[in-house]
Amino acid sequence: MPPKVKTEHEKQQLKTLIIDAGRELFVTKGVEAVSMREIAKQIGYSATSIYHHFNDKQDLLRSICHTDLAALASTFAAVMQITEPVERMIALGKAYANFALSHPNHYRLMFMTPHPADTAQEIQTKQNYSEQDAYFLLKTAVTAVYEAKRFKPELNDVNLIAQTIWAGMHGVCALHITMAQDASWIEWSDVQQRLQLMHMVLMRGLLRD
Amino acid sequence: MPPKVKTEHEKQQLKTLIIDAGRELFVTKGVEAVSMREIAKQIGYSATSIYHHFNDKQDLLRSICHTDLAALASTFAAVMQITEPVERMIALGKAYANFALSHPNHYRLMFMTPHPADTAQEIQTKQNYSEQDAYFLLKTAVTAVYEAKRFKPELNDVNLIAQTIWAGMHGVCALHITMAQDASWIEWSDVQQRLQLMHMVLMRGLLRD
DNA sequence: AGGATGAGTTAACACCGTTAACTTAACACC
DNA sequence: GGTGTTAAGTTAACGGTGTTAACTCATCCT
Known part of the structure; x- marks a missing residue:
């Protein structure tokens, strides 16, 4: 999908999309058993795109918590x-x-x-x-x-x-x-x-x- | 090091050697931060040799506990x-x-x-x-x-x-x-x-x- | 003597988190 | 309206992980 400039709202929306997908996977399979790639696939983005919104996996985890x-x-x-x-x-x-x-x-x-x-x-x-x-x-x-x-x-x-x-x-x-x-x-x-x-x-x- | 047939005692000795090295590393650095290769290096064996004594990392962890x-x-x-x-x-x-x-x-x-x-x-x-x-x-x-x-x-x-x-x-x-x-x-x-x-x-x- | 066993090895696989380099859409400005 | 800048995505790649497979050989058993 080609990139697009997003409003602040859209940006937050994607962030919570990642958070929700991450939580669902973390909660059902355990933190260590879930990869960034898996989370990304769940929401239809590439793995690295998550790093535009969170520093790293720990950061994502902290945001979820x-x-x-x-x-x-x-x-x-x-x-x-x-x-x-x-x-x-x-x-x-x-x-x-x-x-x-x-x-x-x-x-x-x-x-x-x-x-x-x-x-x-x-x-x-x-x-x-x-x-x-x-x-x-x-x-x-x-x-x-x-x-x-x-x-x-x-x-x-x-x-x-x-x-x-x-x-x-x-x-x-x-x-x-x-x-x-x-x-x-x-x-x-x-x-x-x-x-x-x-x-x-x-x-x-x-x-x- | 060339392989050698070991007595039951020697076998157990190596097992506890692995356990002790593993515990030391796990306890100081955290379980996820320690690799099998690191444990093996600590005791001067190759990483895969651990698998002759324990099924996998979980098994080693359980033995330590x-x-x-x-x-x-x-x-x-x-x-x-x-x-x-x-x-x-x-x-x-x-x-x-x-x-x-x-x-x-x-x-x-x-x-x-x-x-x-x-x-x-x-x-x-x-x-x-x-x-x-x-x-x-x-x-x-x-x-x-x-x-x-x-x-x-x-x-x-x-x-x-x-x-x-x-x-x-x-x-x-x-x-x-x-x-x-x-x-x-x-x-x-x-x-x-x-x-x-x-x-x-x-x-x-x-x-x- | 000779095969079986068992404890070690190296090489390799699939996957992981993460970084780098690249693409392209939208905006700011002259 | 062209043009540079930036933001948000992409793919490719790196080094490291747990683990498996295939291979040595020294020792034991018959």
């Missing part, structure tokens, strides 16, 4: 409508786990794969749009619970609390995702049961009696 | 000497976290990378040597606490409890490992603090008051 993080944040935003602080915090945890288990490969890309350090510019961007950031919403919800004095009195670091809740949910989800097919020699209990117990443990461990 | 799992199990075995059940269970958790944080790339290989389904034969082997298995030791420790009636009365599934403890520790460690360099936009609290709080939460959530 960034997009999906925004999607997660937007489902979080819906949950934030709940007014009762504790209830809201619990609902966030459930939404998180639900996302992880229903999009496991997505989740692996986003939270189980280390991405090389972002550029300073990208960090700046993220900070400016932090209201779209899922962690920010979690922290907000935790802060509300804290201000309602519902946490145990000795707990007074909101970041620490939020990160512990995150870690608890992440632990169940990540372990499930990496070990689900493998490690059949362990008598795994049902993942929903494990999530539920983790939830209970977190609440009993963090909230006032 | 299997070896290291045994190593983890042996540090667990030392902890098992503690007699007081609750104390012993806590010590296991700390040993686990200590292992994860002091050998992060090791840990990533073992618990954060999905390995394709083991062959039936390998599963059999693992089951037979389950006393060397780290999870088995955790489960044993949890069972002892359970039998001492120290868990909350409504908790009566030992596997579920063990897996929840595992998930909690794993969550903190895994999140730390994947997010340590990246995600500088989050105000991470100290990882030791996070571990400590997770520990406290797990105990308060699981044990009788």
